[in-house]
Structure formats: C-alpha cells, structure tokens
Amino acid sequence: MRLLVIGASGLVGSHLLAAAKQAGFATLGTARTATVDLRVCQLGDPATLAGLLTEFRPDVVACTAGFTWADGCEADPERSRRENLEQPLALAQFCAQQGVRFVYYSSAYVFAGTQGAYTEADAPQPVNVYGRHKAEAERRIAEATGGDALILRLIHVWGEEAKGKNFVYQVSRANIAGEELHVSSVYRGNPTWAGDIATWTVGLLQRQARGVWHLAGEQPQLTRLAWAREILRGLQGLGHVEKVRLVAQAAVDPAATPRPVASGLDTSKIQTFIPLVCRAPHDLPSSFR
Numbered sequence: 001m002r003l004l005v006i007g008a009s010g011l012v013g014s015h016l017l018a019a020a021k022q023a024g025f026a027t028l029g030t031a032r033t034a035t036v037d038l039r040v041c042q043l044g045d046p047a048t049l050a051g052l053l054t055e056f057r058p059d060v061v062a063c064t065a066g067f068t069w070a071d072g073c074e075a076d077p078e079r080s081r082r083e084n085l086e087q088p089l090a091l092a093q094f095c096a097q098q099g100v101r102f103v104y105y106s107s108a109y110v111f112a113g114t115q116g117a118y119t120e121a122d123a124p125q126p127v128n129v130y131g132r133h134k135a136e137a138e139r140r141i142a143e144a145t146g147g148d149a150l151i152l153r154l155i156h157v158w159g160e161e162a163k164g165k166n167f168v169y170q171v172s173r174a175n176i177a178g179e180e181l182h183v184s185s186v187y188r189g190n191p192t193w194a195g196d197i198a199t200w201t202v203g204l205l206q207r208q209a210r211g212v213w214h215l216a217g218e219q220p221q222l223t224r225l226a227w228a229r230e231i232l233r234g235l236q237g238l239g240h241v242e243k244v245r246l247v248a249q250a251a252v253d254p255a256a257t258p259r260p261v262a263s264g265l266d267t268s269k270i271q272t273f274i275p276l277v278c279r280a281p282h283d284l285p286s287s288f289r
C-alpha cells in the first residue's frame with residue numbers, strides 16, 4: 001500500500017508515518033514548514049497537492065493537518081473554516097476523483113461533552129468553532145467520498161513528538177522546573193498514545209475499513225488532574241523526582257472558549273474490530289527520561 005501523510009511532522013502524523021513504514025507501506029510525508037525527510041506542502045495549495053499525487057501515486061491520503069488550537073479557532077473562525085473544513089474537503093474531493101482513499105482525523109470536540117463516553121452512533125453537537133468545523137468536515141467528506149473515507153475521532157493525544165507540546169511534555173517541564181501547575185479536575189476524556197492511533201489506522205487501512213471510528217485509550221472518564229498524576233507516576237518510574245505542585249482547578253472559566261467537559265470516547269467498535277491493549281498513561285516511553 002502507498003500512503004501519503006499530510007502533516008507528518010505532527011504528533012499523530014509522525015507516529016502514523018513510522019507505523020506505516022514498519023508495516024511495509026510505501027510512504028511519503030509532508031509538513032507545512034521545512035522538516036528533514038518530509039516534503040513541504042500547504043493544505044491550501046492544490047497545485048502542490050495534485051503534483052504530489054501525480055508523482056507518488058498513493059492508494060491512500062491521510063490528512064492530519066489542520067488548525068487544532070481551539071482558542072485560536074474561536075478568535076479566527078475564518079482560518080478555522082479554511083484549514084479544518086474547506087481545505088481538507090477539497091483534498092478529499094480531489095482524492096475521490098482520482099480513486100484515492102482518504103483518511104480525515106477528527107475530534108471528540110464534535111460532541112457536546114455532557115454525557116461521554118460517546119459512541120459512533122451518538123449525534124455530534126459541537127459547542128465551539130473548532131468542533132463545529134470538524135463536525136461539518138466529517139459530514140461533507142463522508143458525502144464527497146460516497147461514505148468511503150475513514151473518519152477517525154481522537155481525544156487527548158500524547159506521545160513523543162518533535163515539537164514537545166503535548167500534555168506529557170507540559171507536566172514533565174513543570175516538574176523539572178519545580179513549578180506549580182494548575183490542572184482541571186473537571187474536564188475529562190481518554191488519554192491516547194499516538195502510537196496506538198497509528199497501529200489502528202494501519203489496521204483499518206489493511207482491512208479496507210470505511211466510516212467513523214473512535215480511536216482512543218481505555219479511560220474515557222479520566223480528569224486532566226488524574227492524568228497529570230499518572231504522568232508523574234510514569235516520570236518517577238523513569239527516575240524523576242516529583243517536584244511539581246499540582247493545583248486542582250475545579251471551576252470552568254465562563255470567559256474561556258467553551259469546551260466539552262465530558263467528551264470521552266467509547267471504543268467498543270474499534271476494540272471489537274481490532275483488539276489492542278492500549279498504552280497506559282503512566283507507561284511513558286524511555287525518551288521521556
């Protein structure tokens with residue numbers, strides 16, 4: 001299988017590229033900015049995207065790229081619409097015309113977050129700009145591909161990444177610096193290792209799967225604070241001394257971007273189709289040493 005990953009320098013994309021190579025796929029990855037071993041490509045540049053398809057002839061295009069910062073989307077909804085909806089949709093339409101399968105990475109933010117864990121049968125009801133554009137993109141990409149696209153919903157992804165920006169790095173940095181870290185004891189969901197998302201994505205492609213899937217870890221009700229404690233446990237297991245002071249934030253800031261509170265994902269569908277023992281949130285890879 002030949003797989004083109006748009007956004008291969010990111011958290012999800014870099015793990016996907018590695019897992020696909022490991023599975024024997026021929027791969028090509030892109031990034032928005034110059035990155036070793038990746039091609040530079042903007043989602044909003046159809047000529048370059050078309051050129052990559054002509055040159056590489058993928059069977060599948062996986063799009064992990066987008067404007068993923070919820071506060072930024074709230075402040076600049078036009079950019080969110082372009083990068084989370086219009087540009088991935090145009091790419092999905094182009095792929096459908098070329099007979100190339102399409103994978104779109106979506107989010108638990110399509111849900112209201114009042115009653116997680118959500119299944120694939122639950123109706124999206126987003127509460128912010130990012131979630132609205134992700135939900136509309138899901139629907140229109142499914143239509144544009146006649147239901148053939150894979151729509152993979154994710155939540156609270158962590159793992160090794162070049163930019164070191166996910167929650168594990170945040171807790172680790174605060175711990176090394178001996179800082180106070182304010183963490184919500186309200187928002188909850190499944191911490192999910194990016195390597196497990198990659199394993200499942202490869203498995204779904206190998207099995208010619210289509211439609212919506214929830215790819216998430218095993219604890220849909222874990223609060224951010226409880227997750228931070230699991231990370232600290234993992235860091236201690238790697239030899240770190242606990243220096244950070246975790247401070248529980250029990251209130252939801254009414255002035256902040258609205259976010260789903262309980263947006264955990266039910267994973268029965270994927271676990272039945274491709275059973276996987278997911279990496280636990282305290283089981284940190286040795287690179288976090």
Ligand SMILES: NC(=O)c1ccc[n+]([C@@H]2O[C@H](COP(=O)([O-])OP(=O)(O)OC[C@H]3O[C@@H](n4cnc5c(N)ncnc54)[C@H](OP(=O)(O)O)[C@@H]3O)[C@@H](O)[C@H]2O)c1
Pocket residue numbers: 006007008009010011012013030031032033034041042043044063064065066067068083105106107108153154155156157158
């Ligand atoms: N991380 C999570 O917890 C989470 C949760 C739910 C859903 N998701 C979804 O999963 C997907 C991947 O997330 P992620 O955390 O891996 O994101 P990420 O780490 O920010 O990576 C994004 C990747 O896309 C590229 N990119 C961004 N904007 C682009 C553009 N306009 N044109 C071309 N390339 C662009 C980036 O390139 P540069 O490195 O050059 O900027 C990078 O390779 C997203 O669709 C996100 O909505 C993530």
